[in-house]
Amino acid sequence: MVALLSAEEGDPVAVENAEGSSPVVVVCEHASRRMPESLGNLGLSEDALESHIAWDPGALAVSHFLAQALDAVLVCQRFSRLAYDCNRPPESPGAMPETSEIYSIPGNVALSREARAARVEALYFPFHRRIETLLQEHLSDGRAPVLVTVHSFTPVYFGKRRAVEIGMLHDADARLADGMLAAAERTKRYDVRRNEPYGPQDGVTHTLKLHGLANGLPNVMIEVRNDLIANETSQRVMADYLAGLLRESLQLQPKN
Template sequence: MSSLPPAPSLLAPDEPPAFEVVNPDGRSSAVLLCDHASNVVPRRLARLGLYGDELSQHIGWDIGAARLSRRLSTLLDAPLVLSGYSRLVIDCNRPPGSPTSIPQISGGVPIPGNAIDAAEAEARADACFWPYHRAAAALLDARRERGKSTAVLCVHSFTPSLLGEDRPWHVAVLYGRDRRLAGPFLEALRREPVLCVGDNQPYYVTDGGDYSIPVHGEARGLPCVLLEIRQDGLIRDEDVEAWAQRLARIYREIEAALLPGAGGA
């Protein structure tokens, strides 16, 4: 038996938990996941070697996504699971071990604290990744046991410009194998002439590059979609409210057709 002391926990007892569950008994058929809700870094990681404002920028989290998710949860009476730590600590929407799970460069910015070995990567996954996804899985399992109709909506945001390339889309609807939610969302959003709507742009869902939709949606056979709002549309409170009202209205319309009798709010 080794006489070495146990490795220190990545998260100190007084630090935030790896996830937050909001309204777990919500009546809506929608279950909301916010994979990039926080820009917090555990103290033990010393800001990952970043000493400017990088963590407050888009590489640190999805700006506005948590606020939008919380408001949607209220409007729909939907359960919501939010991640507790920055995507730079470990990305909760990337398979562990994938090249972008713990990036050493993000958005052109070097991340000194992410030059780590496999043991440290596993410790980050154990502390921040798996607890979040176990919480989401437990919520979905409980609904299945109750026979509750369920659809998975992942809420993200994207930067207006990346590496010098402007993104014209105000909103993007992302999907993989399952278009049951994506198709109606695209149709509804395109009916609004003021919106430029991305269809699997600027990103698209893949098994190798995503986790939440393939695992919590597709693998369970649940209707699922990833919604991305451009971050400059989520700065002001009134803009967050407008997006929340719009998405809630569209989801209620889709729910009535796709999941009749679901008993949403």
């Protein structure tokens, strides 16, 4: 199998604040729009590669400031979700999508089994192994881990404007989301909704299920509308707000 990444491109996974004291592990699957050199531009224009189809604008910055506020570790993917969407399992059509919203992705059409396997091996497995390792390290240190994934979404999707500003997404385990939604309801600062603009039916809870549900760990996926986090000031404000919701929710969780 031909390697997808060159040695010069480095590790596909980045970790910040590995020695953080918080039980929270912050994960950003769609942190980057960078494309592996071997894949070129997948037949897309530069405008398309800068748009939300290639990454989650603002999500990495919010993740960074959130981890900073909580003194938590942050794990992020260093390559575009168009090369491989690490919030999808290898068998999912969305893992290497042929289309995204109004765009077709020529470089992902009719991939061979070998080409798909190369992306899984280079991008998916290292990312999820790193999350698993960090969660195990938290457990061995006596900290009950909490999994928080951070995403952003476009305010206009298929030409339709979205009113929701922040989504608290969960699968079968709603403990953390429930607490954060209750805290958000008290402040009424943003339009915060449960399982919007996506939910488990859209296949977006893969990381939560793989690492959270499978291990009985509190978990939540946070979606922020990207026009609310377009610059550093707004990213810091949002991170502080989310950190407050998380702290309140964690206080409500039963102590092991």
